[in-house]
Amino acid sequence: MLYDQRPCPLDITITGAGISGLSTALALSNVNREHKITVLESNASLSEFGAGVQLYANSTRLLDKWGLTSSLPKVAFQSSHMSVRRWQDNAELVSIMNNPTSTWLYEWPQWQIYRPDLQRVIFDRANELPNVNILFGYSVADMNHETGTVYTAEGSTIKADLTVAADEIWSKSRRCWNYARPCIWMVYASASGRVVLIGDAAHALLPHAGQGAGMAMEDVASLAEFVGFSTSKDNLSTTMSA
Template identity: 35%
Template sequence: MGSTSKASLALDIKVIGAGIGGLACGLALARKGHQVTVFESGNSLSEFGGGLQLSPNATRLIISQWGLEEEFLKVVNVPEVMTVHRYSDDSVIGEIAHNPMVGWQYGYPHWQIYRPDLQSLLANGAEKAGVSMRFGQSVTAFDPEKGEFTLSDGTKHTADLVVGADGINSRSRSCLSNAKARAFKEYCFRAVIPRAKMEQDEETAVLMAGHLSMTWVGPGVAILGYPIAAGQLYNFLVAVPRPSGAPVAKWNEPGDPKEMTAILQDFCPVVKKLCSYVEDCAKWTLGDLPPIENYVSSSGKFVLVGDAAHAIVPHLGQGGAMALEDAAALAEFVSAMDSRDKLPPLMRAYHEFRQPRIESIRRMAHGNQVSYTMADGLEQQQRDHLWGAMTAMWKNELQNLGEKGMRAKPKPTPDPDAQGFRTPEGAEFLFGYDVVAEAQKALKMPRS
């Protein structure tokens, strides 16, 4: 069911891009009673991509706002812990608690999902809420002040509000900012391995069973692996924190599995087995977008969301979550309007509401990758010791307090300046965030 409060003034809203941000905006806005059309340049929803993390700040929206828990539970992986393994001998260095602990702490679970599954579930929800989808419609020009845009076939469209959700290499962004995606000094290989291959060998079959999520950390390279697509695929992501000539933020450019395997030659046998199952992979350079001055035009008739507004590096697994938070927040701000002349101040307030959180998360995400790819040595030994101690700490606490005690623990004060999610205050800021409640609070503040 989810939340059902309706907007007092229903608007005509047109969304550019049927990625995670665009589909979520369609869903959130249509549920508030707005008339929404989504224009997507592809001829169908994209079938590319690997696994995505949906942390509690994101699952909160899917469950409590949009009422899609049942559908999601059919396809998501619900990991109990993420085990962190040493690259060379597969020994466990530490464990990061996921389910059910995060549910007790933050009220909502941590899921992992196949990107195409996330898109199709959001699209189904959006269509059920009344969104109309138009594929093969590439937007080529914008007038952000008038809320007008042109499609590649030359037709012009206007709307009360146009939402630019066309990703990191956004075309719509150019009408507000000259910022372009910048290459990060890190590249990735991504592969998905079919279940049948994983089951060929006991050591890899076990990775599909239970609800496991793993990372192997080695000098200059880290791997992430977990089952997705209702257990039919294994998501295998290799991150290499060095510059490369691979295309920036182009997720579907082919890579060479042999090159990937060569990078992992010092890894343990199970990783080598996984590599041997990979027939094709993607390779790309990570990219982000420098902060832009404004997500909205001065008329308030044009707004950027998701990666088009604020692509961040994926080390915290928050790219998809930020796009979902944008959608939920936008629906609150837009639906608080009782006359059209309130659009400019409300949209300005939307920008002011979202940007500080995004910039905190951008900073946290940058801090996170260094610790996963340390060279062997004293610093790495200290890191391993720390991760081991932190694991022992949460396990002891769990044993002492049990579920009831964990649920009753006082909430730490969320800290937007935390270095990452490893302090209780940083984790609370990241995962305990209720974007809808915060948006409603912000809407009650006086505005100029």
């Protein structure tokens, strides 16, 4: 990249207003407030369902970068340790030190949060941004993975310079590309560079790994770096495959 060139404003569509989709809206807006970002969510509102999510230093440092640390104490807490026990007899198998050990070792704390609360915190921040438009009741039915055009079940056709597919483990966006199962890497090698898979849509983990949301946020941070360096719509292909 030539450093005297300005990053190029893009029309960006994100499919799915989950952890990765909303984080993407926030992070891409942070790198360029001139991006026009539309998030399509199939549900009529934010989901109230979910489990407790452990957020380790790899993700808490990103939440801080995106300006969300001050929102966490109202809905999350820092545990001293996690005790893993055998279900038959409650015998402790391992005890993992969380706080303040995480900060000593990795500079950032561990937080425990209910998944809908995490989604709400990210949503509230993204929804404040003038260049982010979050649309509920828009369900992705089909996608042209060369042009990035999204077709919804409700009959809308949405064109964009870049489409980020963040529509979870059963990703309709991924299935439209004839991928029967998740990919191992987040960027799909479409010739146009206009479509990217992230989060559970790209690499869902079993819940006990405790890193699905964390890895989704790492995808988002990487994507923001790439998109932040894009100086032309025409070089998206080169930028995204770098």
